[in-house]
Amino acid sequence: MNKEEQVIMGFRDLYNKIVWLNKDKMEESLKGFKSSEVHCIEYIEKNVDSNVTKLAEHFYMTRGAISKLTKKLIKKGLIESYQKSDNKKEIYFRLTEQGKVIYKIHEDLHKEFQERDKVVFDQITEEQFDSMLSFVEKYSKHLDQEIKKMDIDNKSE
Numbered sequence: 498m499n500k501e502e503q504v505i506m507g508f509r510d511l512y513n514k515i516v517w518l519n520k521d522k523m524e525e526s527l528k529g530f531k532s533s534e535v536h537c538i539e540y541i542e543k544n545v546d547s548n549v550t551k552l553a554e555h556f557y558m559t560r561g562a563i564s565k566l567t568k569k570l571i572k573k574g575l576i577e578s579y580q581k582s583d584n585k586k587e588i589y590f591r592l593t594e595q596g597k598v599i600y601k602i603h604e605d606l607h608k609e610f611q612e613r614d615k616v617v618f619d620q621i622t623e624e625q626f627d628s629m630l631s632f633v634e635k636y637s638k639h640l641d642q643e644i645k646k647m648d649i650d651n652k653s654e
Contacts (some may be wrong), residue, residue, distance in 0.1 A: 526602050534575070535603050537566055538592060541576055542600045545588045557644070575599060617647055 498506070527535055533556070540555055541547045544583075552563045567590060570576040575596035578588045592600060 515610075519606070522609075523603075523606060526606055527599065530565075530599065533566060534570060534573075535599065537563075537570060538575060538600050538602060540592050540594050542592050542597070546581075548587055548589050552590075570596070 523532075523535075536556070537552060540552060544551065544555075549560050549563045549567065552558075552567070553560045556563065559567075567576065567578075570590075571578065573595075574593055576590045577593050578590055579589060
């Protein structure tokens, strides 16, 4: 296995371990909520004037899938829709009080997991962080370009 394959396998393995380690506590604390719902709540809280288009782009989902997801969250009383007085066409989302409770539980869990893993990150030098962040940024930009190509290819079919 070459280094490129080792890096990809390493990322996949790390991701799977994190998911496995966090899974039980997440499910127990956020019973009755799907991961996609919780992450949608998180995005809406952190991004002012979230709408179907922004959510679809962020989660790499169709607008239809996001529409279904947001309708479910509205029905559960976790988000509400609103319009701006200057733009009656666009619908935006914000959290309800109940949605903010779910957001807070999720954030607290992330802080707890971060604290658990702090022992590793405390050993990383600034240069190592910079190097890793640079790689992640380059790889992410490359994947963004590949996604754009797919969109273009799909539209021309």
